[in-house]
Amino acid sequence: MDFVSGLCCRECGRTYPAEALHVCDFCFGPLEVTYDYDRVGSVMTRQRIESGPRSIWRYRDLLPVADASPVDLGAGFTPLVRADRLAAELGLGELWIKDDTANPTGSFKDRVVSVALTKARQLGFKTAACASTGNLANSVAAHAARAGMDSVVLIPHDLELAKVTMTAVYGGRVIAVEGSYDDVNRLCAELTSEQPSWAFVNVNVRTYYAEGSKTLAFEIAEQLGWSAPDHVVVPIGSGSQLTKVAKGFGELWKVGILDEAPSVRISGAQADGCSPVATAFSEGTDTIRPVKPHTIAKSLAIGNPADGFYALDAVRSSGGSCASVTDGEIVEAIGLLARTEGIFAETAGGVTIATLAKLAQQGVVRADERVVALVTGHGLKTVEALAGTVGPTVTIAPTLEAFDEVMAASDQQCAGRARSGVDGTAFAAEETETRSAR
Numbered sequence: 001m002d003f004v005s006g007l008c009c010r011e012c013g014r015t016y017p018a019e020a021l022h023v024c025d026f027c028f029g030p031l032e033v034t035y036d037y038d039r040v041g042s043v044m045t046r047q048r049i050e051s052g053p054r055s056i057w058r059y060r061d062l063l064p065v066a067d068a069s070p071v072d073l074g075a076g077f078t079p080l081v082r083a084d085r086l087a088a089e090l091g092l093g094e095l096w097i098k099d100d101t102a103n104p105t106g107s108f109k110d111r112v113v114s115v116a117l118t119k120a121r122q123l124g125f126k127t128a129a130c131a132s133t134g135n136l137a138n139s140v141a142a143h144a145a146r147a148g149m150d151s152v153v154l155i156p157h158d159l160e161l162a163k164v165t166m167t168a169v170y171g172g173r174v175i176a177v178e179g180s181y182d183d184v185n186r187l188c189a190e191l192t193s194e195q196p197s198w199a200f201v202n203v204n205v206r207t208y209y210a211e212g213s214k215t216l217a218f219e220i221a222e223q224l225g226w227s228a229p230d231h232v233v234v235p236i237g238s239g240s241q242l243t244k245v246a247k248g249f250g251e252l253w254k255v256g257i258l259d260e261a262p263s264v265r266i267s268g269a270q271a272d273g274c275s276p277v278a279t280a281f282s283e284g285t286d287t288i289r290p291v292k293p294h295t296i297a298k299s300l301a302i303g304n305p306a307d308g309f310y311a312l313d314a315v316r317s318s319g320g321s322c323a324s325v326t327d328g329e330i331v332e333a334i335g336l337l338a339r340t341e342g343i344f345a346e347t348a349g350g351v352t353i354a355t356l357a358k359l360a361q362q363g364v365v366r367a368d369e370r371v372v373a374l375v376t377g378h379g380l381k382t383v384e385a386l387a388g389t390v391g392p393t394v395t396i397a398p399t400l401e402a403f404d405e406v407m408a409a410s411d412q413q414c415a416g417r418a419r420s421g422v423d424g425t426a427f428a429a430e431e432t433e434t435r436s437a438r
């Protein structure tokens, strides 16, 4: 039994039953799942959560579907890693990385898809479909295979190779569309009325899908010993994830799981090449002007974000901020996170870390705050972004002499750097350059 009381229009407040509905018939506002929080509060305890599965389903009382065996590959309960070396680089104090690269298909989308397909199955759908910037495609194809459902996934034709492979391998239909994500999404919206028997995870079951992102907030609070952080930095694509992270902390308080009312500042991260929300934030307007994306952060390349307005509202009302970063800063930040903490993020993670660095420099994210940065996808998905910036330190003949020769040279270089105080981390790129120049 779930605790859903129904769906509610975010604009006019009209209520609807918990079916495959996503917009209000009266005002076309988006619908939101509402719960009977008194009833949730009467059963949900820290103990009950802690004895649950090590996945998002330990929080099932605050998810929109009750199913003893959900469509599950083990999404969620990913590591929350204390990042002291990165914090020192950025001049911050207590910094944590929520490492969602550890999800089954390597991104946070597994959280939302596991919820969406469990609900879709309950509603009687046999086919899962979506429009995707890549990670959603990976996750829908994998979870559909797990559930024994068919899948139809629409992607822009110019996606990263790994994301295409990681979708197609699961055996569903993969449709590459000659257009941007926004074109793909529009096509998907048209298809939804034509194919009412398909569950489009980010269209007709989007209301349920979106709820999966709340588990980020639930896990962070649990992993911080049942307390909320002061500041969370969240990447923005459609903006859904950011709004649900905000909702999640509020819900834990409502049902009595936290001792103190959370006061979490939420800041949004975008790429310069697709920054409609960050632009509206800095211009002080409520109007999100659609853009034509051009950035290496393809998983965030949504020029007309469905939840952009609500994300902006959540940022502002929490006292957070919003900023955007260049493609160069994204690549630099991917390297910084990898070198300091051993976590390899995709471009969206680079966006988060680069934005964190920028906000730290501006004094918006402060050293006296407990900060969490969401690293939402694995670096192996977007290796193209690093082409030419990383590679072997050196290539040698298979002899001891050759090895000793280059080690002696690199020891000398390192010693030289240590004396002059230069950071040794540039060694790899430099050495590759000198060797190939020979």
Ligand SMILES: *Cc1c(COP(=O)(O)O)cnc(C)c1O
Binding pocket: 107, 108, 109, 135, 136, 235, 236, 237, 238, 239, 240, 241, 242, 299, 300, 346, 348, 349, 376, 377
């Ligand atoms: C989809 C995605 C996001 C953005 O989530 P939204 O809910 O669309 O804002 C962030 N990071 C990664 C890796 C994603 O795949």
Ligand SMILES: [Zn+2]
Binding pocket: 009, 010, 011, 012, 013, 014, 024, 025, 026, 027, 028, 029
């Ligand atoms: Zn309405």
